[in-house]
Amino acid sequence: MKKYIVKRILGIIPLLFVVSFLIFLFIHLVPGDPARLIAGKDADLQQINAIKHQLHLDEPLYKQYIDYMNNLFHGNLGESIKSKVPVSELIGERIVPSLELSLLSIAWAMVIGVLIGIISAIFKNRWPDNIGMITAVSGISLPNFWLGLVMIQIFSVKLGLLPTGGIETWKGYLMPSIALGAGIMAMIARFTRSSLVQTLKEDFIRTGRSRGYSGLTIVFGHALRSSLIPVVTVAGLQFGFLLGGSIVVETVFSFPGMGRLLINSIQMRDYPVVQAELMLFSFEFILVNLIVDLLYGFLNPKIRYD
Amino acid sequence: MSETMTVSKQQIASKRGTLSTFWHDFRQRKVAFISFLFFVLLVILAVIGPYIVPFNPQTPDYNHVLQGMSQKHWAGTDEYGRDVLSRLIAGTRISLGIGISSVLIGAMAGTILGLVSGYFGKWVDKTIMRICDVLFAFPDILLAIGIVAILGPGLKNVIFAVAFFSVPSFARMVRGKTLEVKEMLFIEAEKSIGAKTNRIIFRHIFPETIPIIIVYLTMQVGTAILAAASLSFLGLGASPSSPDWGAMLSMSRDYIGTAFNLVFFPGLAIFLTVLSLNNLGDGLRDILDPKIKD
Amino acid sequence: MHNLLNVNNLQIAFRKRKKSIKVVNGVDFGISKGEIVGIVGESGCGKSVTSLSIMRLFHDTSGEVVGGTIQFKEKDLLELSEREMRRIRGKEIAMIFQEPMTSLNPVMKIGKQLIQGIMLHLGLNREEAKQQAVEMLKLVGIPRAESIMNEYPHQLSGGMRQRVMIAIAMSCEPELLIADEPTTALDVTIQAQILQLMKKIQRERGTAILLITHDLGVVAESCDRVVVMYAGRVVEEATVEELFESPLHPYTQGLIESVPKIGNRKEELYSIPGHVPNPEAMPNGCKFASRCPYVMDICREREPQLVSNNNGRKQRCWLHQSIKEEERKTIG
Amino acid sequence: STTRSSSDSGGAASSDKKDKDINIAVNQDFTTLDPHNVSDTLSISATHAIYEGLVGFDKDMKIQPVLATDYKISDDGLTYTFHLRKNVKFQDGSSFNAEAVKANFDRIQSSKDALIASHYLQYLKSVKIVDDHTIQLILNQPFSAMLNKLTMVEMISPKALKDQGDKIGMHPVGTGPFEFVKWNQGESLILKKNPNYWDKGYPKVDQITYKSVPENGSRVDMLKTGEADFIYPLPEQSVQALKTQNDITVDQTTSNIVRYVTLNTNKKPFNDKKVRQAMNYALDKNAYIKVVKSGFGSELDSTMAPSTQFYSKQKVYNYDLSKAKELMKEAGYAKGFTAEIWGDTDSATMKGMQFIQQQMARINIKLKIKAMEQGTLSDAINTPKSPDDAKVQMWYVSWSPSSGDADGATRGLFSSAAFPPNGSNTAYYKNGEVDKLIDKANQTTDVEKQKSMYATIQKDIYNDAPWLFLGVDTNLSAHVNKLKGVYVLPDGSIQVKEAELQ
Amino acid sequence: MVDNELLKVKGLKKYFPISNGWFSSKEYVKAVDEVSFSVKKGETLSLVGESGCGKSTLGRLINGLIKADAGDIVFKGDNLAEASETKWRSYRKPMQMIFQDPYASLSPRMKIKEIIAEPLKIHDPSLSREEREAKVKSILEICGIDYYHSDKYPHEFSGGQRQRIGIARALILQPELIIADEPVSALDVSIQAQILNLLKKLQKDYQLTYLFISHDLSVVEHISDHVAVMYLGNIVEIAPREAIFEDPKHPYTKALLSSVPIPDPKLKRESIILKGEIPNAANPPKGCKFHTRCPLAMSICSKEIPIMKTVGDKQQMVACHLYQ
């Protein structure tokens, strides 16, 4: 186990190399010219070429990549083409709120989702299950922006309880996390229900019952763990996506997260920012999925990696 | 003589049996059955919808824009004065088509990858999963831009794109379950009778992953409809003026405070579709699982 | 009447679509405190299902009890609420399941599976419970008990799992232990050890044991009384000695004759000819009629009742009862 | 990092806002605070609060001296002499003088075109310090829009320029009424009162916080909850609802943003003037404003907005379907044709394109809407090597001349030298007469002559109809009643100097 | 190679790693440790021994379901120990396994008729549906399951019925070698007799070979030609049936035989109850692994590992210091 973890973590490094190259290639090959985009509408060709030259965008791609990697090794992520702000600073300022929001969202979504899933599974095909299903489907099929705007109407405009946006106080995190977590909660609830229904049919549940355990002990102590593999998988995935930020939610709640930065930098073809962000996300997905893999082993001891 | 007689009789019975018992089991499950009827209705609308709409879904009427619900326009009119109900009905085809086909394609590819990855493990698993990780990290919009650049716009490509986005998720979901199932004794038993890898994966492991695939698939349809709309805004898919639910919903964003019906009805359509698919999925799964069936 | 458990005319059916198929149809037997009763019978005749219904563990299957009563210490178990039943399970009645692999939680360490119940029913703290658990594992002959506590079921051999099941069931000192083929996967030395252990707790704590087994040797060695089942019915009940000395029912006779004996090797073993009728097309008369060497006309027409003679011996066979007798009994 | 107060401020009102602080909610993130390298209107709003140029615009886009007390243009139009305001200090304490001005011009010119502002100074030959408070700009050719361009060249403290170098965009130091406090990326920009501001009596508020609130509905909600005192832009759909609130005022100001669809005059069938005119006649401008702009805006009755320099009203193509059909028939397109219309991916554009699609359908022109993400779009428009390679047929787009000058509203759009990738003449409009007049008007120093030349230009172009002329935007903003003095200029930038709370 | 030797196993070894917690050092359970034997075509070798001594593991090794750590598995003259999956597959038809845990070895989503038809579909795809069904029906009935049940799923069967399904699946291909892990433990004696008779008949008719793992010594006596007795991963005695049952040599074999319950309540047997803790397979005793519980242990037993030695005239091989 120890060895496996160490191996996988070390394995991330060469992987990131490959990834960095792929990302670099992809974002540079996608159509769009940052020089033109920052130059603005008044600019003429001469000016655009000048900007290109200044940004070294007129150099061959391989050279740009080498330069980039060279900087990277010196701990320099470059600076935004657009605003000249160092990329580390741009990302640094947003990663903390994004991380906080993600954790909050996944946390409540996990707890509530698993609970709804459990209740649905126990009361399968009866009304609590149906309510659970409707909640879950609402969570996934209501568009985020709708949920967000309606919440603002209620909690900010009508009741004056929460700020409409921003993160000046912790209250600013509440509504975004609900909007973000709703879909995840839904997924988790459905997966929990689905696997739990199956597990509750297993013989070993009968053993638990034969020992006089209460329903709760059986569900939480015996059935849940064997049912969690798909749940952990979605939760991991969704957490990954969360960190990448949700443009819609960040927009509705004016949340200074990674999503808007990403979208803006993609739109501006702000290569250094996009590159850094994508590498960060790749790293994060690899990490999250490593944790998920380890959790598999914990949830089901038969699953072994070597 | 008499023995062969009974065999063939039983054979006939069981042959006819599977379908009719399936149907019977299915009708037992009220919620699933109602959902099924609703889904059939949607399919019918998808086929004949454009011919039965009360108003032409594309014809604007600038004198009656943004009207609320009324006798004439049950679901009101939109910013161009088009009848929302007619647009919803006419939009069934595109929305359902894109939503379901893209998710199905994504599920198919993802499932295969997940099964292969989980079953073989080692470097196969590593390679597939790390590719998935990178794909996860690529934001949809960037991939969409890439896809437009490579394939150009078009409805087919939007389906492809949405499918493409969902492949890694399906792959990971299925892989997780595969890892679990492949350790079960009956898989070992299957190996011991000499089943080829293909057979083990697709005949034995795959059925065990169906429940989670169904759950994920039915959940994803709504997301796919919305994703397709946002892609069509990137110039990938259907024309923004075509009446698909996702596009209607996205276009109505600015009217949320003023013309609630514009948000509500497309939202409701997606909600009901997803709800019915979920119920249908649950029902199917229950029937397919011999243990849960009873 | 027995003072611990009385099963009366138990009937169990499985629903399949609209059909309801009775797999147990008229099971009567009883156990007194401190008694070991064996149930033998043809495979698939409903032994496990009967024992499950005593525990009321049909929860998630399509099976249900459709008739009869199960009296346990003055209470009808079938009438109890789930909560009351829960108090009985594990503590007063414990059960060892037939399939040791699937009956153990595959993702929980052996130790935890044991400790949980011990803490619940004996009110011990975790440390004490752990010691008790290790003790139990040693008692059932598990080597390296301490380290097995930290292992998962799939890491154990079939016999070890079975012993873990036994340890789990016995750990809470139940009043009635239902053991469904507890020793099938054990080698004879361990089997002997387990049987001794069961006898010991029976002697020391007065635990009654319902032992379901195919091994007539085991029955002969450990049981006080034996119930023989066939096709969902009890066909004979007797003390061990009587049963092996003079089996009444032709099925019992066939069974005893089928046993291979060491030092008495035959090229071909005796086996009862024919098949059990399938439960959906049960013949009207005696269910064993089609396989019975002594079959009479009446056997095909009417089913005999389970009739008891003076000393408590019961049989369900026209050879040993007349129609009158039957009628007398139903009137009385 | 972000500021967070642990104190429970109670209710929705944000953090520790004091009496004389104001919050302005805007729809985007600031991109840079380097006034020489800024291109988006929002960032320009901020630079206008921190920095000042030699000249600037007043509320009606009239040019006013700011850091210059007055200026003189030589008769040949080549020398501009500015007398600088005395006793002006940069926010870092260094003084504003001719040296400082020259340093700023030098910075721009030495960037070799890489700074955006260098575009404004393309005719500037040299800068001469006459004395400590007088400076001369010498041009290499007369340039009618020079003063307008100079409003975009704002003065940075040379000391800060030296200290910060490239990073000046993050640590701005100017002479303006407000000085920089903090810029939380993606969230807010905080400015505070410049206590040493030269224009005594200003500013009247202590602190301004700009908040990025991209969601239209949320901005309106912030105004309602008091989290914002001023919001811009105000979504058209919300105007009705806000008008009923009596503590909130909605402001409508004209803008110089024009909306149109370019028609590629180099391509069939748009090379036929009749077709282009027919399309214009087929377009119901009133409906456009009503449907697409929710009633806010006006017809575009020239090639530029009324607030632009040398604007001259033309006779509009009144909505006339039969005439349009007639013209189509004459052009040989009675059965219509199919074409693609390109545009951005934002919902307003999408809405406009759909409207055009509906309108054109009436004269049998089937339009296919092709929305493109901006980078892709910009590539699609600018990569063609020659006009004949260009794929663009129609482009739904808008334009506002950032310095409000006629040249900026004409040259880049209609001069044949401005075909992509050189400029934004995506109509590939080529009219020798117009080309000549554009150059001539630039080089004339006589305002009246310029005016008449631009009148001709506008008339010719409007008649040639290289565009579908749609409308001119109305800038919509809203503020709480107790806030006065914050307004939106026609170019869409927010002016805060006179902000005052009552 | 003896000409009619079907299976030969030499020096087979399998150690399972067990780890208690993440950071403790690894320990190994020596489940199968240097096991050698061979089986002739048409014969039955029974494996008996203490529960947990490695019988099932040995069966799985021979069937290639787990990879051996060392040793040879020679089947029909081919060494399969290092064989690839493809090569293995070609030997999977002649070599079938009956699993100890019947329920878990049946695919929960398949009807039993599909489960039993599965080997046919794999190895005999040319069979028509009808032929296949006929075969399934006949094998089911031979194994005592009414065809009426064939549409049911595994969980709908009783323990014994499941075991018979497992047997049917193994028999349907008429393999040459069957590794039967406790195939009749859950059957009532009458059906057990029926199955045993069937197995013997098949053996006679088709020269089948069995590796028969069982705890039931009376069944073993009935079916085997040779018997191997295992203890803690080693074979301690291997001999023809009569030798084992009439003249057991190893003290463990003796103990085993003495513990067989007798189906006659009046006969009380004198069983040798083994004393002492059952040793830890992860850390077995030095010397003879049995010495800690052996009633006849000598001082040498705790020091030296006894080697296999032929004793007497009946090819009886024992690993015990008593006979060295």
Ligand SMILES: Nc1ncnc2c1ncn2[C@@H]1O[C@H](COP(=O)(O)OP(=O)(O)OP(=O)(O)O)[C@@H](O)[C@H]1O
């Ligand atoms: N879930 C179920 N659905 C349908 N039928 C079932 C189910 N469970 C058991 N049965 C049937 O009920 C009958 C009795 O089963 P039971 O398990 O009690 O037999 P048993 O006497 O314990 O047999 P064995 O000795 O083989 O374990 C069998 O014929 C079996 O096919």
Ligand SMILES: Nc1ncnc2c1ncn2[C@@H]1O[C@H](COP(=O)(O)OP(=O)(O)OP(=O)(O)O)[C@@H](O)[C@H]1O
């Ligand atoms: N996957 C595994 N991981 C770790 N240990 C294992 C594993 N499988 C088996 N073992 C250990 O190997 C030893 C031998 O197990 P095996 O199943 O071969 O015994 P067996 O002889 O078949 O016993 P039984 O008669 O009880 O079935 C046991 O000590 C068991 O704990």
Ligand SMILES: [Mg+2]
């Ligand atoms: Mg049973």
Ligand SMILES: [Mg+2]
């Ligand atoms: Mg075993």
